[in-house]
Structures are given as C-alpha cells and as structure tokens.
Amino acid sequence: MAITSIKNLKEFSTxxxxxxxxxxxxxxxxxxxIVRELMNCTDDNLVISSxxxxxxxxxxxxxxTSWDTSWIHIGFENAATAVTGAEAMHKARKxxxxxxxxxAPVKFVAFGGDGSTYDIGFQWLSGAVERGHDFTYICLDxxxxxxxxxxxxxxxxxxATTSTAQAGTHSYGKKEKKKDxxxxxxxxxxxxxxxxxPNKWKSMAKGFQKAxxxxxxxxxxxxxxxxxxxxxxxxxxxxxxxxxxxxLMFPLYEIIDGHELNILYRPKNVLKVEDYLGAQGRYxxxxxPENRHVIEQIQKNxxxxxxxxxxxxxxxx
Amino acid sequence: MAEKFDIQDREVWDGNYAASQALRQARVDVVxxxxxxxSTPIVENYGxxxxxxxVDGEFVMVESEHAAMSGCVGASAAGxxxxxxxxxxxxxxxxxxxxxxxxxxxxIVLTVVNRALASPLNVxxxxxxxxxxxDSGWIQMDAFNSQEAYDLTLCAFKIGEDHAxxxxxxxxxxxxxxxxxxxxxxPLQDDKAYxxxxxxxxxxxxxxxxxxxxYGAQTEEDWHFxxxxxxxxxxxxxxxxxxxxxxxxxxxxxxxYNRVESYNMEDAEVVIVALGTTVETAIVxxxxxxxxxxxxxxxxxxxxxxxxxFDQVREALKGAKSIAVLDRSSPGGAMGAxxxxxxxxxxxxxxxxxxxxxxxxxxxxxxxxxxxxxxxxEQKAHADAGYITTDIQQFSxxxxxxxGYFQTQRG
Numbered sequence: 001m002a003i004t005s006i007k008n009l010k011e012f013s014t015x016x017x018x019x020x021x022x023x024x025x026x027x028x029x030x031x032x033x034i035v036r037e038l039m040n041c042t043d044d045n046l047v048i049s050s051x052x053x054x055x056x057x058x059x060x061x062x063x064x065t066s067w068d069t070s071w072i073h074i075g076f077e078n079a080a081t082a083v084t085g086a087e088a089m090h091k092a093r094k095x096x097x098x099x100x101x102x103x104a105p106v107k108f109v110a111f112g113g114d115g116s117t118y119d120i121g122f123q124w125l126s127g128a129v130e131r132g133h134d135f136t137y138i139c140l141d142x143x144x145x146x147x148x149x150x151x152x153x154x155x156x157x158x159x160a161t162t163s164t165a166q167a168g169t170h171s172y173g174k175k176e177k178k179k180d181x182x183x184x185x186x187x188x189x190x191x192x193x194x195x196x197x198p199n200k201w202k203s204m205a206k207g208f209q210k211a212x213x214x215x216x217x218x219x220x221x222x223x224x225x226x227x228x229x230x231x232x233x234x235x236x237x238x239x240x241x242x243x244x245x246x247x248l249m250f251p252l253y254e255i256i257d258g259h260e261l262n263i264l265y266r267p268k269n270v271l272k273v274e275d276y277l278g279a280q281g282r283y284x285x286x287x288x289p290e291n292r293h294v295i296e297q298i299q300k301n302x303x304x305x306x307x308x309x310x311x312x313x314x315x316x317x
Numbered sequence: 318m319a320e321k322f323d324i325q326d327r328e329v330w331d332g333n334y335a336a337s338q339a340l341r342q343a344r345v346d347v348v349x350x351x352x353x354x355x356s357t358p359i360v361e362n363y364g365x366x367x368x369x370x371x372v373d374g375e376f377v378m379v380e381s382e383h384a385a386m387s388g389c390v391g392a393s394a395a396g397x398x399x400x401x402x403x404x405x406x407x408x409x410x411x412x413x414x415x416x417x418x419x420x421x422x423x424x425i426v427l428t429v430v431n432r433a434l435a436s437p438l439n440v441x442x443x444x445x446x447x448x449x450x451x452d453s454g455w456i457q458m459d460a461f462n463s464q465e466a467y468d469l470t471l472c473a474f475k476i477g478e479d480h481a482x483x484x485x486x487x488x489x490x491x492x493x494x495x496x497x498x499x500x501x502x503x504p505l506q507d508d509k510a511y512x513x514x515x516x517x518x519x520x521x522x523x524x525x526x527x528x529x530x531x532y533g534a535q536t537e538e539d540w541h542f543x544x545x546x547x548x549x550x551x552x553x554x555x556x557x558x559x560x561x562x563x564x565x566x567x568x569x570x571x572x573x574y575n576r577v578e579s580y581n582m583e584d585a586e587v588v589i590v591a592l593g594t595t596v597e598t599a600i601v602x603x604x605x606x607x608x609x610x611x612x613x614x615x616x617x618x619x620x621x622x623x624x625x626x627f628d629q630v631r632e633a634l635k636g637a638k639s640i641a642v643l644d645r646s647s648p649g650g651a652m653g654a655x656x657x658x659x660x661x662x663x664x665x666x667x668x669x670x671x672x673x674x675x676x677x678x679x680x681x682x683x684x685x686x687x688x689x690x691x692x693x694x695e696q697k698a699h700a701d702a703g704y705i706t707t708d709i710q711q712f713s714x715x716x717x718x719x720x721g722y723f724q725t726q727r728g
Contacts, residue, residue: 045526047395047523047524049391056535057535060531060533060534060535061534061535061536062534062535062536062540062544063534063540065531065534067529067531068529069526069529070523070524070526070529070530071529071530071531071532072390072391072394072523072531072532072533073532073533073534073535074387074390074391074414074417074421074532074533075387075413075414075417077383078383078384078387078414081349081379081384081387081388081391082387082388082390082391082394083391084377084388084391085347085349085377085387085388085389085390085391085392085393085395085399086391086392086394086395086523086524087391088347088349088375088377088388088392089346089347089375089391089392089393089395089396089397089399089524090395090524091375092346092347092373092374092375092397093346093395093396093397093524095373096346096373096374098396098397098517099524100522100524100525100526100527101526104526106524106526123380123381123384124380124383124384124387126380127379127380127381127384128384130380131377131378131379
C-alpha cells in the first residue's frame with residue numbers, strides 16, 4: 001500500500017496502468033472507473049476474480065485481456081469462493097515457502113455485479129465472509145442484470161422498469177424494496193463494510209484502501225450507473241452518480257466491525273428524489289399522475305433510511 | 318512441517334480412510350470440502366489430520382459442494398496441490414464447476430464415492446454420479462476396493478499434475494461397499510509416497526506476479542471450438558502418461574494397474590464387462606463357472622473410464638462370443654451409457670460379438686455371485702444359439718415382473 005496521499009485526480013488516475021483501456025464496456029459505464037479507482041489506490045500485488053457479468057465479458061475476451069494482474073473468472077455466482085481459494089493457497093504456500101516471492105504483499109479482490117452478488121452468488125459470498133478469508137468483495141451495483149439485457153435483480157429499486165418487472169398499464173415496475181445488502185454483510189461480522197460511489201473518488205479510494213488494509217473479509221457496494229438500462233446519455237454518468245448521492249438515493253457510509261457506522265458524505269443541499277428519477281428513462285413512467293404515489297413512497301423510504309443511518313452513527317450501533 | 322503419522326506396512330482401512338491417507342501423504346496444499354454421505358468420512362478424517370497437525374496445508378470447510386469445487390479452482394490456479402471429495406447430489410451440485418476446472422486445465426484431484434442420484438433420495442451406491450461426470454473433461458479412474466482407492470489416488474496426483482497432462486482427475490470407489498468396508502491395505506510410508514508423486518510444479522500461477530495470467534476468459538464461436546478440441550486432445554494424450562505412472566507404481570509396489578483390466582480372457586467366450594466392486598464378484602462367478610460347468614467365462618473391467626480406452630476394450634474383447642455390459646445407473650430412456658461405449662468400441666471389429674445390457678444394483682441393491690453366474694449362463698445361451706436370445710436390455714435383480722427393453726430382432 002505505497003500510495004499514502006492522493007493530491008489530485010489526474011495524478012491518481014495515471015499512477016499505474018493495471019487495467020487497460022481497450023475493453024468493450026459500454027461508453028459511459030461506471031464499472032471501468034470503479035475498477036481503475038481500485039487499481040490506482042494500491043501498489044500491492046492483486047489477485048482479482050470476477051463473476052460472470054458485464055465486467056467479465058468485456059475485459060477478458062480470448063485472446064485479449066485488460067488485466068495486467070492475476071485475474072480469474074469461473075462462474076456467475078462463485079467469484080468470492082474462487083478468490084478465497086487462491087487466498088487459502090497463498091497462506092499454505094507462504095507457510096511452506098513455495099512462493100516465488102514469499103514476502104510480497106498480496107491482496108485478494110472479487111468483483112460482482114448486483115445480480116451475482118445480491119442474488120445468485122449470495123450464498124457463496126456469505127460463506128466466504130463467514131469463513132473469515134482475507135479478501136475484499138466489491139459489488140458493482142447497477143441495479144439490474146445488465147449483461148443479459150436488463151432484468152430485475154433484488155437490488156433493483158421500487159418503481160424502476162426492467163424487462164422482467166415491467167411498467168405497463170397494470171404495473172408501475174418493480175414493487176419490492178431493494179435488498180439492504182450492506183446491512184446484511186455488516187451483520188455477517190465483516191470487519192469493514194461500506195457503500196461508495198465513483199463520483200466521490202477520494203472517499204472511494206480511501207474506502208478501498210481501508211478494505212485492502214483490513215485483515216479479514218470486507219464488503220463494498222458501489223453505485224455504478226448503467227447508461228444502457230437506466231437510459232441516460234453516456235456523458236452523464238458522473239452527473240447521475242452525483243444525483244444518486246445528493247438525493248441520498250445512494251447514501252455513502254461505512255460500518256466498522258458491524259457497529260461503528262460513519263456517514264462518508266453529507267450533501268450540502270439534499271436534492272429531491274425527482275431530480276434523480278427524472279434524469280433517467282427507467283423511472284419515466286413514475287411521472288404519470290397515477291404513479292406519483294410511487295415517487296412519494298421512494299422519497300419517504302429515502303428519508304427514513306437516512307434518518308436511521310444518522311441515528312446509528314450517533315448511537316454507534 | 319507436519320507431525321509424523323505412524324502407519325504400518327499393513328493396515329485395516331476402509332476406502333474412505335484409504336483415500337484420506339493418500340491426500341495426507343500427497344501433502345495437499347488446499348482441501349476445500351463439504352460433507353456428503355458416503356464420502357463424509359474422507360472430510361472428517363482429514364479434519365482429524367488438521368486438528369492433530371498431521372498436515373500443514375489449508376483446510377477450507379465451505380458451505381456447499383459447488384463452493385468446494387469453486388474454492389479448489391481458485392486454489393489450483395494459485396499454483397499448488399488441491400484435492401476434495403464428494404458423492405451423488407454433491408457431485409451434481411459441483412457439476413457446473415467440474416467443467417470450469419477441466420476447461421482451465423487445473424490438476425485437481427476429486428475422490429468420488431459413488432452413490433445414486435435422487436429422486437427417490439438414496440444414500441447407497443450406484444454409478445449415476447460417475448456417468449454424470451463422463452463429459453466433464455476430467456480423467457476418471459475407478460477403484461474396485463480400498464487398496465485401489467489408496468493406490469489410484471496417489472497415481473491421480475502424479476497423472477493430473479504431469480505437465481504433459483494438466484487435467485483434473487476423479488478417483489471413484491463404490492459407496493459403502495468400498496467406502497465403509499475395512500480391508501487389509503498395504504500403504505507406502507509417507508516419504509516413499511510423496512517421492513513417488515513429487516513436488517507440485519506450478520504452471521501459469523496466479524501468485525507469480527512477474528507474469529500475470531488471465532484465467533477463465535470468454536470465447537464465442539471464434540475460439541470455443543478450438544479450445545474444446547485441444548481439451549479433448551489433452552485427454553487423449555494423457556493415455557501414455559497414465560500407463561507410465563502405472564508402470565512406475567508397479568516398480569515401487571509390485572501392484573500393476575491397466576487402463577483395462579482382463580481376467581481369464583485368454584480363452585473366454587462369454588464375458589462380463591463391469592465397473593467397481595462388481596468386478597470382483599464377477600471374477601469369483603467366472604472362476605466358479607469354469608470349475609463347475611466348464612463355461613469359458615471371463616471378466617473385463619474398465620479402470621480408466623475417461624479417457625475411454627477404446628482400443629484396449631476392442632483388444633480385450635476380441636475373442637469373445639457374447640458379452641454382457643453391466644450398467645449400475647438408470648439408463649433414462651436409452652441403452653445404458655456404459656453399454657453404448659463398449660458397443661461402440663466393438664462395432665468396428667470384424668468379429669462383432671453379441672452384446673447385451675444389464676441394468677443392475679441401483680441404489681445399493683446387492684449384486685451377488687449367483688446373479689453374475691445367471692448372467693454368464695445367459696451369455697452362454699446367446700453364444701450357443703448365435704444370436705441374442707433375450708431382450709437386448711434387461712433389469713437384473715429387480716423385484717416384480719421381469720423388465721426387458723429393446724427386443725431382439727432376428728430374421
């Protein structure tokens with residue numbers, strides 16, 4: 001972890017090049033920004049695993065790879081287990097002295113989308129965290145199964161339209177609340193859990209560094225706006241992320257050892273959720289008169305959640 | 318270093334204990350495992366070695382068999398020796414990852430204690446799981462007793478990790494009949510066993526940061542076919558390596574293994590082709606029939622189920638007149654899978670013997686010497702008549718009315 005101070009974004013974004021630009025992620029996809037922020041916040045050797053998903057199919061299409069570090073993909077659900085298998089092997093080989101460089105620091109990181117993390121891969125993630133492996137799991141949360149064309153996941157918020165939870169004459173889109181995975185992971189006893197966003201790149205880098213430095217399993221949820229499925233102009237990715245954090249639709253906070261909650265970003269002016277919803281196509285239908293109550297419900301949920309976070313921060317529970 | 322484990326030159330071990338001892342002696346770096354009947358004791362025995370310092374690798378008790386193989390894939394890609402064990406439903410849950418392990422050419426050793434697949438739920442042995450693994454790109458070897466479970470597991474590490482092979486290897490044994498029956502086993506001393514296998518020599522190691530590697534890349538129609546073709550070639554090319562390892566093992570122990578085992582086949586006219594513990598039963602039946610009735614009975618057993626020993630099966634069966642292929646798995650609306658493979662090998666011979674298919678022993682149903690004798694006698698009737706006198710496929714040892722399928726047609 002040689003990088004101790006980060007002066008400016010330009011310096012930060014160019015300090016190494018372990019994730020090559022020639023990938024095939026959509027223009028405007030936040031995944032590459034988040035991956036680069038992880039890669040740029042540490043000089044340590046990295047073993048990275050990826051679940052099947054947008055990141056994986058866009059960065060390792062044989063015979064090409066964007067990863068100038070050790071990287072493995074096996075399935076949609078099991079990246080957490082694969083990387084913790086490698087972590088166990090590292091422990092064994094270090095003990096036996098069979099590594100090429102026995103003293104070099106190595107960090108183990110798994111990437112998954114929200115589908116592979118909240119849903120199909122949840123068991124594998126839960127098991128890996130329970131076993132206490134020293135690794136960091138980063139969820140690239142674009143709130144839908146983007147790689148298969150925009151189906152609902154349990155991370156899709158109320159009111160969003162997806163191809164399997166569609167808005168129509170009899171429906172306003174997804175009816176169920178987003179699963180609170182950050183709280184669930186904190187309840188696992190993970191020593192460091194955080195929700196971060198790429199627009200707040202300094203707090204994201206710090207959060208990543210904390211997770212990498214912390215011994216044991218760490219979980220980070222990152223908002224990753226999806227230009228294709230959220231339906232906004234690719235140039236507006238960071239604008240969308242700004243709106244997500246400033247409306248508190250996606251509040252930024254960390255939980256240390258399951259009880260010490262710190263809010264990482266307090267907007268000076270909290271925006272109304274309409275500003276966020278109105279900036280993307282997947283919520284367009286909510287602005288019809290018959291669906292206004294959904295917007296009100298979303299705003300109510302946001303207020304309650306923010307209130308809860310503040311009370312937990314104060315109470316240290 | 319691990320604590321010294323005292324073993325005698327002769328031990329009384331069941332198949333599970335034998336397999337777990339082979340894992341210990343191989344000094345496996347990572348075992349990621351999940352318990353399931355009847356392979357549970359392998360994991361438990363290994364847990365006891367961990368608790369008492371007899372092994373110095375990592376033991377990761379994961380939350381499912383799918384995770385067990387997932388952990389093994391990550392661990393193996395990270396450049397060390399890896400093994401696990403499973404059975405039946407656990408094997409089925411692992412199935413997705415079996416293909417990922419072989420596709421990435423990772424020499425993981427999996428000891429499979431064969432058991433039926435639900436429904437109905439059944440913990441006893443048959444070969445449903447072995448057959449389920451047959452297209453997964455793994456080398457599959459079959460142990461017929463505890464001694465062989467031990468010997469073949471040692472060989473499995475040496476075969477799979479050979480740089481000319483680099484493939485995962487399954488070692489099968491029959492649920493309960495082998496896994497839970499204690500027999501005399503003649504193990505090697507620890508150093509001798511380890512020296513036979515040798516140190517693990519990593520290739521494309523995730524933990525070698527001087528040369529970063531990408532595992533599990535995506536391909537479409539542009540490259541997938543080429544990868545699968547090369548994977549098949551690797552399996553086919555493993556045959557001489559398997560033979561060489563068996564030969565080396567014979568020099569060390571005097572115990573000789575072949576990819577196809579033949580018993581009394583020099584002059585045999587009627588033959589049972591089988592797998593697992595059934596082989597020993599069939600050998601006893603054949604010997605008795607030779608002594609009692611002068612029937613020239615022989616047994617051919619497949620030691621190496623994958624890569625399938627096509628040429629050797631043809632060679633072993635070339636003098637036979639009538640052959641019974643015994644499938645210990647539900648055929649599921651077809652001829653038995655094993656029957657199909659043996660028949661395919663025989664179809665291209667000039668002599669083209671009569672071949673019938675017996676489905677037997679599902680869910681742990683006993684297979685007796687008498688039953689084997691009955692099958693031999695039916696084969697004798699076919700051989701004498703010059704045609705198949707029964708249905709081509711029949712269920713053997715089933716209660717209730719006799720079930721036969723695929724009727725013989727003769728002009």
